[in-house]
Amino acid sequence: MRKLFRKSIFSTTSKLGNFWRTFTVSLLFDTYCFHCKNRPTEGNGFLCNQCLFSIKPSPVETYGFRYLDGALSFAPYEGIGKNYLQLIKFQGAKSLIPFLGEIVKPTFERFYKSIQPDIVTYIPTHPFRVLFTRGFDQTEEILKVIYPNYVTLFKRSPAPQRPLYLLGDKQKRAKHLKGSFKLVYKPLETLKGKKVLIVDDLLTTGATGESLAYLLKSVGTKEVFLFTLFRRGGS
Ligand SMILES: [Zn+2]
Numbered sequence: 001m002r003k004l005f006r007k008s009i010f011s012t013t014s015k016l017g018n019f020w021r022t023f024t025v026s027l028l029f030d031t032y033c034f035h036c037k038n039r040p041t042e043g044n045g046f047l048c049n050q051c052l053f054s055i056k057p058s059p060v061e062t063y064g065f066r067y068l069d070g071a072l073s074f075a076p077y078e079g080i081g082k083n084y085l086q087l088i089k090f091q092g093a094k095s096l097i098p099f100l101g102e103i104v105k106p107t108f109e110r111f112y113k114s115i116q117p118d119i120v121t122y123i124p125t126h127p128f129r130v131l132f133t134r135g136f137d138q139t140e141e142i143l144k145v146i147y148p149n150y151v152t153l154f155k156r157s158p159a160p161q162r163p164l165y166l167l168g169d170k171q172k173r174a175k176h177l178k179g180s181f182k183l184v185y186k187p188l189e190t191l192k193g194k195k196v197l198i199v200d201d202l203l204t205t206g207a208t209g210e211s212l213a214y215l216l217k218s219v220g221t222k223e224v225f226l227f228t229l230f231r232r233g234g235s
Contacts, residue, residue: 034091035083044095046087052099055080057107060231065206067213069223072111073203073231074104081230085201088138089129097138100229101145108146108199108227115225117197121153123208128158139201142229146199153196154212155184183215192220203228 031041039048055075062071075081084100087093112120125137143150157180185191196216198209203226213224 034087035080044093044099046091046093046096047084051080051083052096053103055084055100055103057103059107062203062206062226062231065210065213067210067217067224068206068226069213070115071203071206071209071226071228072107073228074107075230077202077230077232085138085230089201092136094136094141097141098145101142104142104229105146111225111227112147112197115195115197115223117225118194119153119191119196120147120150121196121198122150123198123200123212124152124154124156126156126158139199142201143199150199151185153183153185153191153216155182156180157182181212181215183219188219191216193222195223195225196221197225197227200226200228202230202232204232 031045033039033041033048033051034046035051036048039050041047042049042052044052058075060073060076062073065071077085084096088096088100120143122137122139122143125139130137140150183191198212200209203209206226209226213226216224
């Protein structure tokens with residue numbers, strides 16, 4: 001409704017039209033860009049066009065895992081990328097997902113081609129967290145854009161969970177994670193000897209990815225890789 005209305009009164013492309021568009025939209029809808037706070041948003045309700053497309057790939061590789069065979073992140077968790085993810089996760093900015101998905105897709109596809117996985121899956125968001133996003137799982141929604149043939153391998157326990165970054169060292173995190181995920185894929189034997197690529201939104205220490213790689217390898221999966229949108233402290 002809002003979109004239609006805006007389209008009909010601001011269809012002109014003249015300079016004056018642009019002026020009125022900027023002026024009236026900001027006046028009527030107060031939809032300034034969350035990132036630069038200077039320009040109005042263009043229909044998505046969160047970011048201006050300039051900020052929307054200012055996010056660039058800056059892939060970060062992470063090594064030294066025990067169970068994961070490798071990890072790649074699209075970009076470090078900072079600047080516009082950080083804002084993007086926070087808007088999606090905490091403000092329910094579902095309208096940003098198609099943009100972010102398309103921007104991340106080429107980096108994902110290069111990684112996909114280099115490892116040639118048999119299965120692509122994702123780390124489900126904790127059910128409590130889904131409340132913040134008004135009911136959608138941001139990782140799954142992004143995966144729908146970058147790789148629609150994914151499968152669901154894991155289920156997350158709805159038990160209350162403290163944010164992992166509050167838990168300190170790796171051992172404490174691993175202990176906490178034990179039991180919070182279940183393999184729900186059937187039959188489990190089909191995972192034997194396979195190569196699995198797990199997708200997640202943010203890589204911090206990799207504890208979650210490690211616990212899932214452990215789960216998969218305990219049923220005979222050959223290799224497990226992780227692709228994340230962002231890498232905390234990875235620049
Ligand atoms: Zn902006």
